Amino acid sequence: MINYTPNPDRYEAMPYRRCGRSGLKLPALSLGLWHNFGHVDRLQNARGILQLAFSSGVTHFDLANNYGPPYGSAEENFGQILKKDFGGYRDELIISSKAGYDMWAGPYGNWGSKKYLVASLDQSLKRMGLEYVDIFYHHRPDPETPLEETMGTLDLMVRQGKALYVGISNYHPEEAAKAFKILKELGTPCLIHQPKYSMFERWVEKEGLLDLLEQEGVGCIPFSPLAQGMLTDKYLNGIPADSRAAKAHGHLQENNITEDKLNRIKQLNELARERGQSLAQMALAWLLKDERVTSVLIGASKPEQLTDSLQCLNNLQFSNNELERIEGILRGEGEQA
Secondary structure (H helix, E strand, C coil), rough: CCCCCCCCCCCCCCEECCCCCCCCCEEEEECCCCCCCCCCCCCCHHHHHHHHHHCCCCCEEEECCCCCCCCHHHHCCCCCCHHHHCCCHHHCCCEEEEECCCCCCCCCCCCCCCCHHHHHHHHHHHHHHHEEEEEEEECCCCCCCCCCHHHHHHHHHHHHHCCCEEEEEECCCCHHHHHHHHHHHHCCCEEEEECCEEECHHHHHHCHHHHHHHHHHEEEECEEECCCCCCCCCHHHCCCCCCHCCCCCCCHHHHHHCCHHHHHHHHHHHHHCCCCCCCCHHHHHHHHHCCCCCCCEEECCCCHHHHHHHHHHCCCCCCCHHHHHHHHHHCCCCCCC
């Protein structure tokens, strides 16, 4: 029984970018399943988002072992939807997962040991009903495990056929360069790096990570491109009760949204309107203006949000004047509200 038939023209509107010096291309926008796909969420809503994404040319779905909540539930739900709706399209999909953060109790359920990474990927494959993932990431550096052990395990995953490519996330340039060297020597070059990067989070530029990725031929796929909702119209009129900033245990705390930051958000929003875009669309386009960025990870809590984000692809060009205005606003040189 066919549950879902994707749009036959799904590849027409989506640009695809080569990932570093590899043979793989990724869609300009990829879908992250960090939020909205756990057991606390509605499965039918998650199905709607995934179906719309694939029908729009989004071929890359990004997960991790601890996405949910609870941990593992995003992979379980994705596996159910994959079996129902995408069974015949596996070879058109790029599915990634990660391990590196807290996952289960005891000394073997966290960080970067071979013991943890092997067990974690085996569990992820079982939850999703897959024989392999396309990309397997080490989610964050481990300050205690030798980097040779962690990278050697990524190489092992490829040699065992459990992953086609490997990547790293949250590594700063010095440790990333060491990881790239080890992987290259092992014969499994690093495909991609997943850093936190947005207009409000610029360390990848300041520390030289983008330059390193270009030099080493490694792709870049930023996460949190909308600064956890700050680069949207959500906070233009204060902090909504249902927002992440209003939730006591959310990753975005209310005290992060200062009057100064709200003023910058409003100025950026005005510039986006002049460009014929929403603030979120401009923030995504701003990342994609850099050819070193392979793809940008977006999230969505409902299909309409995904539709809005996809419209950023209609205008990826910035004039020098627009870029200068953005930099001025981010430095706090704009008009005060």
